[in-house]
Amino acid sequence: MASSRPRARSAEVDSASAREGAPGRRPGFAVGHGSRWVLAAAALAALAAAAQAGPRYGLGRPATQAEIAAWDIDIDRDGRKLPPGSGSVAQGRTLFAAQCAGCHGAKGEGGSGERLVGGQGSLASGKPLKTVGSFWPYAPTLFDYIRRAMPLNAPQSLTSEEVYAVSAYVLNLNGLVPDDTVLDAAALAAVRMPNRDGFRPDPRPDVPLRARPE
Amino acid sequence: MSDARTDRDGLASPQRRHVLGRGLALVGGAVVGNAAAEKAAAESAAAPPDVPEWMKAPGADVGSEPYGSPSRFERDLIRNIPKSLPQYTSASSRTPLQDLDGIITPNGLFYERHHGGIPEIDPDRHRLMIHGLVERPLILTMAEIRRFPSESQIYFLECSGNPGFEAMTGRTASDLVGLVSCAEWTGVRLRTVLEEAGLKPEARWVVAEGADAAAMTRSIPLAKCLDDAMLVYSQNGERLRPQQGYPLRVLLPGFEGNMSVKWLRRLNVTAEPAHSREETSKYTDLMPDGTARQFTFMMEAKSIITRPSGTQRIARGFNEITGIAWSGRGRIAQVEVSVDDGQSWTVAQLQAPVLTRALTRFRLPWTWEGAPTTILSRATDETGYVQPHFAELTAVRGVKSFYHNNAIIPWRITASGEVTNGFLKA
Structure with a gap:
């Protein structure tokens, strides 16, 4: 039964290019490429269908919706899974001073923790400065990351209101929301980050093969 | 200073300097013959005609170490931990590649x-x-x-x-x-x-x-x-x-x-x-x-010579060049070594097993006549991808991309046999 299942498309492409052994040919497993994913969608649907067969080993127990809700802290880039609650820039300023400034600096200028502020317009320069304001493409990711991983010494300790507030303050420090902002799920998802369109799929292998000095 | 052990010890890195008290000391990469070290060596000699003391009494009992650890003479073979980081909660430590053999990391x-x-x-x-x-x-x-x-x-x-x-x-x-x-x-x-x-x-x-x-x-x-x-x-x-x-x-x-x-x-x-x-x-x-x-998952083909490599020192005569190669796209097909700074390349021997997406050990016998040079290795994987030079990579990507640097690593060898990072000015 297992042998009738289609093999992973990527593996087939990979071995095909290996057989041909053509130098400079793009190996099929450069999976980051967006267009390749679109092309592979039909094959993936077939794979997923193959994986729908009933449980073969009967291991584990069902996870209840309540259990999933208690553990699932993933926020997607569109913010559709952002929780209820809200927080203001002013609340965030107070929280930031107490919980974040020790590592990230009073104004997010960085310290033992990463710099959070500045650098807009610097990415194509000789001294690019990657911060929340200059580099992060999606505002809801701020909520996701702060909630799951910050502060470094006490992750998952902030309430949703507090995470909204700190997110608002960090965005405010970057000039992306005004001083009187109160962020909730809809407002955070509506913040358009300056570098939203700054990311590209992986084009590798990208180094011309035969231009090499021998 | 001319026996096999001296040659081998001459390859040791400074981190393992304590091991070398037997015959010579390496200080700052230089070979130093020093009276105190020679005296200590004479006292501890386990060479003929002496019979070493570890043969004259039983060793430690079975089970004296419930979970075994390396010899105390290897105590400096440890992870390479960066000094003085602002914090160590989110950080990294490195494998001491130059002091390991084979393909499996302990x-x-x-x-x-x-x-x-x-x-x-x-x-x-x-x-x-x-x-x-x-x-x-x-x-x-x-x-x-x-x-x-x-x-x-x-x-x-x-x-x-x-x-x-x-x-x-x-x-x-x-x-x-x-x-x-x-x-x-x-x-x-x-x-x-x-x-x-x-x-x-x-x-x-x-x-x-x-x-x-x-x-x-x-x-x-x-x-x-x-x-x-x-x-x-x-x-x-x-x-x-x-x-x-x-x-x-x-x-x-x-x-x-x-x-x-x-x-x-x-x-x-x-x-x-x-x-x-x-x-x-x-x-x-x-x-x-x-x-x-974004989503740059693949680790492209790469290799490095681990012996001789930076901070080691070689003697004239026979030296085996060895190192590791690997590719995220599959098996290593070939590793070439240059002993003349890339003017010519020789195919190295690959040690079996050569496994997909695993380290592969390569070796090349070499006789060094004493002339300063630079040695390099470059890997080719089964897809035909060839490990690039640093300049080739940065011509496409610049120097700010940080990740996925699989450049050829040059080791410079001076007339005294000292091995240093070829990316640095001589």
């Missing part, structure tokens, strides 16, 4: 990269949740995970920034590319576990989350999950070490190391990637035009 020397420290997890209390676009959301205990059909595979693991394009200043092989290691991993195919939950047709990605203080999160394309991806609980025959994700981690052969999420507690099957901080602002590659490459 568990205690496997490189580390943690984003929120090393959690201490009770395996009996640990749970794996699988949810999202699945027919049957599941919770599995470690005992249940170990009941799935298992397999063992040898794969390398490499950090994506090994090293950064502006961090080519290291002295040793470990300083330069010590964020790569290789082990035999045992666990269950991720595909098997996903099939147990049953994938919905719209499933395209699996978001993996660690049970560490960073709740480390990366999105894995479904094709990889259904191909060679594993959930592993053992490494080199024993349970994972805490530093490597005890009791359970993802293992994605050939992909950048941070995606092989450690301390795995949750797999969320989704239609879209999470676009987590780690895959937007962190592990993305900034190009000269200001755009950044």
